Amino acid sequence: MAGVILDRVTRRFDADHPAVDDVSLELRNGELLAVLGRSGSGKTTLLRLIAGFERPDAGEVRIAGESVAGNGRFVPPERRRIGMVFQSYALWPHMDVRRNVGYPLEARGVRGAEYGTRVDKALAAVGLADFASRHPQALSGGQRQRVALARCLVMDPAVVLLDEPLASLDIHLRASLSQEFVAFHASTGATMLYVTHDQAEALAIADRVAVLDHGRLLQIDVPSTLYREPASATVAAFVGGGAVVPAEVLAPAVAGAAPVRVLGLVRTLRARTGQPPGPAEVCLRPEDLAIAAEGVAAWVTQRSYQGATIALDVTCDGQRLRAIMPAASAFDDTELKLDIRDGWVIPR
Amino acid sequence: MAEAKARAGADPGERIILILLVVFAAFVAILPVARLLIAGLAPSGALDLSVMSEAWSRAATQRALWRTLVTALGGTAISLVLGAGFALVVTLTDVRAKTALIFGFMLPLMIAPQVTALAWIQAMGPASALLHLLGLQPAAGTPHPLYGAGGIILVLGLHHAPLVFLAMRAGLRSLPRELVEAASASGASPLFVVRSVVLPLMGPALTAGAGLAFVSSIGNFGIPAFLGIPAGYTVLVTLIYQRLSGFGPRVLPEVAAIAIVLALLAAIGLLAQLRRLRRDDARTSTLSAAASGWALGRYRLLVEAALWSFLGLVVAVPLLALIATSLVKAHGVPLSAETATLTHYAYVLFEHGATRRAFANSFILAGLAALILMVIAVPLAVLADWRRSRVANALSVVAEFPYALPGVVLAIGIILAFLRPVPVLGISLYNTAWIILLAYLARFLTLAWRPVAAGLAQIDRGLDEAAQAAGAGFAFRLRTIAYPLLAPAMAAGGIIVFLTAFNELTVSALLWSSGRETLGVVVFSLEQAGESTAAAAVAVMTVAATLSLMLVGSVLANRLPPGVLPWRA
Numbered sequence: 072m073a074g075v076i077l078d079r080v081t082r083r084f085d086a087d088h089p090a091v092d093d094v095s096l097e098l099r100n101g102e103l104l105a106v107l108g109r110s111g112s113g114k115t116t117l118l119r120l121i122a123g124f125e126r127p128d129a130g131e132v133r134i135a136g137e138s139v140a141g142n143g144r145f146v147p148p149e150r151r152r153i154g155m156v157f158q159s160y161a162l163w164p165h166m167d168v169r170r171n172v173g174y175p176l177e178a179r180g181v182r183g184a185e186y187g188t189r190v191d192k193a194l195a196a197v198g199l200a201d202f203a204s205r206h207p208q209a210l211s212g213g214q215r216q217r218v219a220l221a222r223c224l225v226m227d228p229a230v231v232l233l234d235e236p237l238a239s240l241d242i243h244l245r246a247s248l249s250q251e252f253v254a255f256h257a258s259t260g261a262t263m264l265y266v267t268h269d270q271a272e273a274l275a276i277a278d279r280v281a282v283l284d285h286g287r288l289l290q291i292d293v294p295s296t297l298y299r300e301p302a303s304a305t306v307a308a309f310v311g312g313g314a315v316v317p318a319e320v321l322a323p324a325v326a327g328a329a330p331v332r333v334l335g336l337v338r339t340l341r342a343r344t345g346q347p348p349g350p351a352e353v354c355l356r357p358e359d360l361a362i363a364a365e366g367v368a369a370w371v372t373q374r375s376y377q378g379a380t381i382a383l384d385v386t387c388d389g390q391r392l393r394a395i396m397p398a399a400s401a402f403d404d405t406e407l408k409l410d411i412r413d414g415w416v417i418p419r
Numbered sequence: 420m421a422e423a424k425a426r427a428g429a430d431p432g433e434r435i436i437l438i439l440l441v442v443f444a445a446f447v448a449i450l451p452v453a454r455l456l457i458a459g460l461a462p463s464g465a466l467d468l469s470v471m472s473e474a475w476s477r478a479a480t481q482r483a484l485w486r487t488l489v490t491a492l493g494g495t496a497i498s499l500v501l502g503a504g505f506a507l508v509v510t511l512t513d514v515r516a517k518t519a520l521i522f523g524f525m526l527p528l529m530i531a532p533q534v535t536a537l538a539w540i541q542a543m544g545p546a547s548a549l550l551h552l553l554g555l556q557p558a559a560g561t562p563h564p565l566y567g568a569g570g571i572i573l574v575l576g577l578h579h580a581p582l583v584f585l586a587m588r589a590g591l592r593s594l595p596r597e598l599v600e601a602a603s604a605s606g607a608s609p610l611f612v613v614r615s616v617v618l619p620l621m622g623p624a625l626t627a628g629a630g631l632a633f634v635s636s637i638g639n640f641g642i643p644a645f646l647g648i649p650a651g652y653t654v655l656v657t658l659i660y661q662r663l664s665g666f667g668p669r670v671l672p673e674v675a676a677i678a679i680v681l682a683l684l685a686a687i688g689l690l691a692q693l694r695r696l697r698r699d700d701a702r703t704s705t706l707s708a709a710a711s712g713w714a715l716g717r718y719r720l721l722v723e724a725a726l727w728s729f730l731g732l733v734v735a736v737p738l739l740a741l742i743a744t745s746l747v748k749a750h751g752v753p754l755s756a757e758t759a760t761l762t763h764y765a766y767v768l769f770e771h772g773a774t775r776r777a778f779a780n781s782f783i784l785a786g787l788a789a790l791i792l793m794v795i796a797v798p799l800a801v802l803a804d805w806r807r808s809r810v811a812n813a814l815s816v817v818a819e820f821p822y823a824l825p826g827v828v829l830a831i832g833i834i835l836a837f838l839r840p841v842p843v844l845g846i847s848l849y850n851t852a853w854i855i856l857l858a859y860l861a862r863f864l865t866l867a868w869r870p871v872a873a874g875l876a877q878i879d880r881g882l883d884e885a886a887q888a889a890g891a892g893f894a895f896r897l898r899t900i901a902y903p904l905l906a907p908a909m910a911a912g913g914i915i916v917f918l919t920a921f922n923e924l925t926v927s928a929l930l931w932s933s934g935r936e937t938l939g940v941v942v943f944s945l946e947q948a949g950e951s952t953a954a955a956a957v958a959v960m961t962v963a964a965t966l967s968l969m970l971v972g973s974v975l976a977n978r979l980p981p982g983v984l985p986w987r988a
Contacts, residue, residue, distance in 0.1 A: 122884075122888055124884060124887075147430055147887070148884070148887040148888050149430070149887050149888070149889075149890045149891055149892055150890070151888075152890075153888055154888065155884070155885060155888035157879075157881040157884070157885055158881075159879050159881050161879060161881035161882050161884065161885035162885075163882055163885075163886075163900060163904070164904070165903045165904055174886065174889050174891070174899070175889035175890050175891075177899070178886070178889055178890040178891035178892070178895055178899075179890050222885075222889065226889070226890065232888075
């Protein structure tokens, strides 16, 4: 059974630029789906459409099989059985941790022993049983996040929506807290939708990633496919920092590979079966390039030492590329020869 | 709009509360203003200017209009100089004890105008206990130096200077520091920077402050009533009062016609403020010029001495004179150990029936108004801000009118609207205390709303959405989220409403009936009856109550958004 289905959903705040433009996607039961996009891409609007804080101008939203928006129907957020983690965490400063966590039960009139048991269970699940009587102001950032998660968990939501929960934290805390989401997801099996602008974060934690740009859904795939086989030049450039260069496919692709002329070299690169011959674009990841004795001439414009590796920004045949190689293999020449080891023909 | 409807449709609680707010606003704000316009402009249903032309063809009305303009413009000029000057010095220099200076400067605004007028009468008159103490009293039998245009202008100017101060200070706080520093770095001396950079940029703030002072001056009743009526110097507000109290409801169309012109004058002053409202955004990110104070160096002590002497002269001396009058055995007798007595306090507290009733009435009316408006302000602000309801947003604008209009204008509108029993319900409000409460609710809603709206703007809207996502309906969220979080702002609004209503005279002077006197009314009646010592005793007690409440408010101040309490600006 599906967790959440968006069927051709559009939301426009002004006539010309829809914030969410004809998006259809399925959030599977028990899945952690990341929605990735730059600021203004419509990702937060998408989340708020699912939560019910926005009303679609067209299309339908279904949660756990029930239509909650569209076709003249509109179920308000308070009756959607959703859990939501806000960027600010939105913990109520005038309530202690216990009451914060128990609030969804309080709002539904759950009282007495059942209230106590369920709040205790949720607090234990996030390891905050000892902090029940504290106020949010007295908690660390990580603890606040866990209170927000426990508040979602307590009412067994159909879907947990997370709106850039790590965006306001510093980089060290982000890594450890993002792993807490993975652990939370693994232990609860909750269906989760995670909105972020950070592609590394999305690739690291999600089962699948949906890429949004200008309100349109560009691609939805598991992280490795998204990285290795971007569906468009936009996705290729946004996810994983790949260079997109013009190329020519020399023969139809067979069994996922095709001969391609790129940067003056002819190599066999990965391609979607059925890719026709002719002009095309190729996505070259930094690790696809290597310094070689034979290859295409390139000029180094910048070197960035990164510890184990070194990143070289190069100009090559009028294209700007980035190559990453072990720091030990680097040398100081400004002119070198590059070979193309791998690449992906962007389908059209 | 579609969105608002959908939301309201989804939660019946939200829709019911919005409808109640609309009914409330229609009842207290829209209906009285509409009745006033009809009475003055279209008494028989169609547009008919005969009432208007009859009222304005009288020489007395024309003279009162002229005097209103003279006193209001004169008072505004004084307010402008004092308020702007005080704001410049206190905001841009390193004088010490700024909180105390501001508290002292704001005090006249918080004290009732009739009390201020009474205090000045006591301070400067031939019977002044204080001047007697110094041997400086004018000769007995000479007319009081403050009766007439000059006195009205002076006291109006002092009373409304805090309004200009507030506008100017807010303007200075939003002036980016870099603009001042760039001028200093270019070699400009502080005085030159003020003249060439600060004052030109404060144009909108000064216009707004002057507009507010002008509107408050033309609508003021207490000061021209105490200083003008004894000298036969009548302005529009006192003219309306005299005609209405002399001839009763049958002159209502005529006073409505006068009130409409008064409202038009107020509209001019309000337009000046609009310029500021558009520019006013508290959420500026750059450091303000107020953050860095110019060091006055060796002049600091001199400047401080000047500021404190000024406050002593215009705030402390009149209040001391008032206290002195309330303590002397008989009016006009010098105050000394032998002549000091507390009998006037005992008289007004225990013997004089009207005063005793007035204390109770004013406490109950101001308390009820504060409580009701605190409760109403929260859903109104939540709907307008968090819930983006355009209807609620419009209501919060409508709520400004009864406060912005001169009090007599609202009072006449309320009389016209509730003179006859309310249809359907069949309840008659005229000649009861409830009509005064109704007027207070209309007039002061915006005072309760402003701190709550400012407090709400500082709270993450996510706190409400999180509760909604957690399954809470609108009424439940109000109870568990909005009210508890906004409690300090509500309290601040309640204190301001209570203080204003408790000291109120303009509206109740037209709406009171025997047995339903307010404190403002009895101070006025006692003074008119020549019982100055008793009037002073009542006035001193209202000032004491006002000061105590201001201090209670100050205790709350660090839990409030800045600028919510005017005396903590």
